[in-house]
Amino acid sequence: MTDDADLAAKIPNPLALEHQVCFALAVASRNVIALYRPMLEPMGLTHPQYLVMLALWQHAPLSVKDLSRLLQLDPGTLSPLLKRLETAGLIHRRRAPHDERVLEVTLTEPGRALRADAERIPPAVVERLGMPLEELLQLHAALTRVIEITTT
Known part of the structure; x- marks a missing residue:
């Protein structure tokens, strides 16, 4: 029996x-x-939309395929999020000039400007959690490892 199996048997x-x-x-x-939620609502964003915006603030422009891969969302789930963000005037979706099959997502000026408001969110979340930053970084590393193990 492995150490992990021994530990499991003790539960x-x-x-x-x-x-x-x-x-x-x-x-x-x-x-x-x-x-x-209370920080995103004044920005007009849901949490899934916030994740899309985070990816775009870091990597825009992105194809829908690349955005789907980054967020680990299937295109069918991502498409309605993008439509709502486009309706809100935060992004544009256009066919790539180099390949009509590729749908590119870019930020509008209001979408880029929203980043300044979003920069206040991570420190506010850390404060509200009330956990030491080092502990949160360890938790993030452990969860990232779980994601790696479960997606390979």
């Missing part, structure tokens, strides 16, 4: 809700996303 009730990684991740995710 008195492995099916107890409080021992489930999926439960802890689901509740933590909902609670952390809820911290973002």
Whole structure:
């Protein structure tokens, strides 16, 4: 038996809700996303739209395919988000001049300007969580590892 298997055998009730990684991740995710809501609402963004904007602020222009890959969202989920952001005047979607099959996403001037407001969000979230930054960085690294393991 491996050390991990030995540890698992020591858990008195492995099916107890409080021992489930999926439960802890689901509740933590909902609670952390809820911290973002009051900061995003004045910007006119939902959390999924905020993630799209983060990717665009960092990498624009991006093809829908590349944006889908970065956000790990299927195009069917991403498309309505992009439509709403375009309706809000924050992005443009256009066919790439070099390849009509590629749909490119770019930021509008208001979309670029919104970045200044968004820069206040990460430090506010860290403050609201009340956890040491080093602990949050370790958590981020562990979650990134979980993502890597589960997507390969």
